[in-house]
Amino acid sequence: MKHTLSILVENHAGVLSRVAGLFARRGFNIESLAVGTTADPAVSCITIVADDRENVMEQLGKQLNKLIDVIKLRDFAPEEVISRELALVKINASARTRGEISELAALAGGKICDITRNSVTVEFCDTTERVENFLTLCRPYGLKGVVRTGTIAMEKGSGQLSVEEESGNGKKSEKD
Amino acid sequence: MKVSEAMVRCLEEEEVTVLFGYPGAAICPFYEALALSPIRHILVRTEQNAGHAASGYARMSGKCGVCVATSGPGATNLISGIASAYMDSIPLVVITGQVDSHLLGRDVFQEVDTTGMVEPFIKHSYLLKNPADTCRVFKEAFYLAQSGRPGPVLIDVPVDVQQRETRFAYPERAAIRSYKPSSMGHIGQIRRAAEAIRHADRPLLVAGGGVFASGAGTVLKTFLEKTGMPAVHTMMGIGALPFEYPLRLGMIGVFGAEAANLALNRADLLVLAGTRVGDRSIPAPELLARDKKVIHIDIDPAEIGKNIPADIPVVGDLRLILEQLCGELEGPELNPLTDWKREALHYKKTVLLKLPSRDRPDPRAVLKALCSRMEPGGVLSADVGQNQIWAADSFEVPGGRFLTSGGMGTMGCAVPTALGARVACPDRQVVAVCGDGSFQMSMMELATMRQHNVAVKLVVFRNNRLGMVAEFQREHGKETAVCLDGSPDFVRLADAYGIPARRLSRPEEIPVALDAMFRTEGTFLLEVETDPEEPTLPPLSGAF
Numbered sequence: 001m002k003h004t005l006s007i008l009v010e011n012h013a014g015v016l017s018r019v020a021g022l023f024a025r026r027g028f029n030i031e032s033l034a035v036g037t038t039a040d041p042a043v044s045c046i047t048i049v050a051d052d053r054e055n056v057m058e059q060l061g062k063q064l065n066k067l068i069d070v071i072k073l074r075d076f077a078p079e080e081v082i083s084r085e086l087a088l089v090k091i092n093a094s095a096r097t098r099g100e101i102s103e104l105a106a107l108a109g110g111k112i113c114d115i116t117r118n119s120v121t122v123e124f125c126d127t128t129e130r131v132e133n134f135l136t137l138c139r140p141y142g143l144k145g146v147v148r149t150g151t152i153a154m155e156k157g158s159g160q161l162s163v164e165e166e167s168g169n170g171k172k173s174e175k176d
Numbered sequence: 177m178k179v180s181e182a183m184v185r186c187l188e189e190e191e192v193t194v195l196f197g198y199p200g201a202a203i204c205p206f207y208e209a210l211a212l213s214p215i216r217h218i219l220v221r222t223e224q225n226a227g228h229a230a231s232g233y234a235r236m237s238g239k240c241g242v243c244v245a246t247s248g249p250g251a252t253n254l255i256s257g258i259a260s261a262y263m264d265s266i267p268l269v270v271i272t273g274q275v276d277s278h279l280l281g282r283d284v285f286q287e288v289d290t291t292g293m294v295e296p297f298i299k300h301s302y303l304l305k306n307p308a309d310t311c312r313v314f315k316e317a318f319y320l321a322q323s324g325r326p327g328p329v330l331i332d333v334p335v336d337v338q339q340r341e342t343r344f345a346y347p348e349r350a351a352i353r354s355y356k357p358s359s360m361g362h363i364g365q366i367r368r369a370a371e372a373i374r375h376a377d378r379p380l381l382v383a384g385g386g387v388f389a390s391g392a393g394t395v396l397k398t399f400l401e402k403t404g405m406p407a408v409h410t411m412m413g414i415g416a417l418p419f420e421y422p423l424r425l426g427m428i429g430v431f432g433a434e435a436a437n438l439a440l441n442r443a444d445l446l447v448l449a450g451t452r453v454g455d456r457s458i459p460a461p462e463l464l465a466r467d468k469k470v471i472h473i474d475i476d477p478a479e480i481g482k483n484i485p486a487d488i489p490v491v492g493d494l495r496l497i498l499e500q501l502c503g504e505l506e507g508p509e510l511n512p513l514t515d516w517k518r519e520a521l522h523y524k525k526t527v528l529l530k531l532p533s534r535d536r537p538d539p540r541a542v543l544k545a546l547c548s549r550m551e552p553g554g555v556l557s558a559d560v561g562q563n564q565i566w567a568a569d570s571f572e573v574p575g576g577r578f579l580t581s582g583g584m585g586t587m588g589c590a591v592p593t594a595l596g597a598r599v600a601c602p603d604r605q606v607v608a609v610c611g612d613g614s615f616q617m618s619m620m621e622l623a624t625m626r627q628h629n630v631a632v633k634l635v636v637f638r639n640n641r642l643g644m645v646a647e648f649q650r651e652h653g654k655e656t657a658v659c660l661d662g663s664p665d666f667v668r669l670a671d672a673y674g675i676p677a678r679r680l681s682r683p684e685e686i687p688v689a690l691d692a693m694f695r696t697e698g699t700f701l702l703e704v705e706t707d708p709e710e711p712t713l714p715p716l717s718g719a720f
């Protein structure tokens with residue numbers, strides 16, 4: 001099953017390598033990873049998407065919680081979160097196809113952010129699935145380059161992952 | 177004051193009285209400041225042994241062990257010591273020098289990414305770049321190393337930072353918002369555990385190294401007397417059970433006692449007390465747990481369900497949890513477990529076949545005779561290999577401690593660990609047991625013992641083989657690369673260090689040789705000639 005991990009960490013040097021190291025140690029591939037600061041600049045949020053084929057996510061979650069720099073962690077199922085990623089897509093375009101591509105981008109909800117004589121660059125922000133879909137549609141024109149941010153995710157509804165302590169429970173995965 | 181001076185002041189604030197280390201250019205400012213402090217510095221002969229010695233010290237003093245090395249090769253040499261401490265949950269604070277902070281990442285002389293390199297086997301690490309962080313970082317490091325599940329914490333300090341100025345203000349306490357180890361067990365889980373104990377027909381307690389880490393020895397005795405359940409232990413838990421307890425069945429595991437393993441298989445409830453159930457102690461935990469209830473008490477939530485499925489996990493400090501459990505078990509009389517106790521006592525009578533008599537002394541006989549001569553509370557530091565198993569199976573010393581590298585199985589650990597242990601408790605007898613392989617990984621520390629006047633009795637089993645590897649190879653094919661020809665005469669080697677020594681070559685000399693060793697004041701080396709065919713485990717009688 002696909003898991004989306006939201007990990008609140010201290011905004012220190014070396015934290016990302018500690019987190020990523022726990023995945024590497026198990027030969028566990030990370031599908032996507034995104035890091036950025038939260039409302040509190042001392043705290044960063046790492047979002048990791050991974051496919052748990054070997055059923056190790058629970059153990060991995062506990063090991064992540066053991067890292068001193070990890071403040072809090074949530075392991076979300078895909079349907080529990082709003083998720084987005086941003087892709088910059090540079091597409092081959094001639095005078096003949098430019099109109100078509102522009103129409104396609106507009107229909108899909110993308111935004112053209114750069115045009116040259118032989119290319120169009122589209123900024124596309126949506127779920128991973130829709131990004132993939134957009135890339136498939138663009139492929140026949142020839143993709144010159146694709147850069148993606150990796151997924152970021154936020155819990156649906158009014159709940160929010162925050163560093164504030166719930167009483168007495170210590171640092172524990174809220175799920176168990 | 178200089179950061180280097182502040183570092184030493186921090187150690188003094190933490191009541192550190194001794195540290196084990198090896199200087200080098202990148203840690204020199206610290207050493208300069210250390211020379212003005214009453215803290216005793218023990219110069220080991222290679223950095224790895226600073227780690228082991230600090231571990232031995234930590235385990236016997238109940239305090240945090242501290243070791244120091246320089247950047248680059250100093251730090252890389254140290255890492256087996258750090259990894260061993262991590263695997264055995266030993267509190268260490270490791271201080272390493274680092275190259276000038278402006279040169280970090282430029283591959284300058286003796287530079288290595290120390291914090292990066294130790295990452296997978298350290299509780300936490302710091303690269304101290306800002307002088308103002310010195311006191312906070314030291315306070316946190318000592319707190320982290322000793323609280324929760326203990327473990328090593330490293331502080332890497334660039335040499336230019338050591339020379340900069342800072343203001344000394346040692347914080348009262350460490351405040352780490354993301355780290356709040358639990359101490360008391362969850363009351364609901366305690367109740368469930370007590371209920372399971374009340375209803376069990378064949379409960380069995382499995383004691384691990386956590387008994388020592390949490391200081392649970394006394395309450396464990398109360399718990400066992402109250403419940404009357406038979407008890408076994410892991411290798412890390414040797415000496416954890418009350419010595420006089422009649423239902424103490426010995427060590428479980430691949431190299432464990434038959435009685436302990438039989439009881440483990442027969443039990444219907446396992447009370448795992450401060451053990452992570454390593455593969456050497458329970459090789460097939462899922463299989464074993466299938467027909468039993470498992471209560472798993474551990475301070476590290478990540479250990480619950482990692483190796484063995486747990487029906488009733490109780491996270492927290494073992495001592496407090498056992499106290500809570502004892503309280504919960506007050507009231508109605510507990511199941512007297514009459515049949516189960518009788519069965520357990522019956523297992524205890526398992527006899528080992530006598531090996532065909534050999535020309536060489538039987539190492540188990542040597543170790544049994546050794547233990548019977550040790551003072552109560554004596555410490556035996558066992559190395560890794562056949563000698564470890566022989567020692568583990570023979571260790572019987574009232575109130576004694578058995579120290580070894582249980583998780584990592586780091587060869588060469590026994591001598592430096594014994595050294596550190598003796599420094600921690602100069603009133604207790606300390607014996608190191610090695611093979612000729614492991615001794616040759618650590619014999620440079622004979623000089624340290626001489627220099628710092630640390631008295632340790634050394635027993636070296638000499639079979640001219642890497643015995644355990646050879647045995648493994650014989651089972652799976654043929655011996656290769658295990659012959660230790662070219663090894664020195666250890667008696668003469670000891671003599672070169674000015675350490676009295678003798679050789680034990682014939683079974684009938686065992687008492688005389690051991691008496692000579694214990695009669696001699698100070699360090700003594702006993703070389704025991706051992707049959708190269710000597711097996712790790714004696715064959716069983718097959719009585720069960």
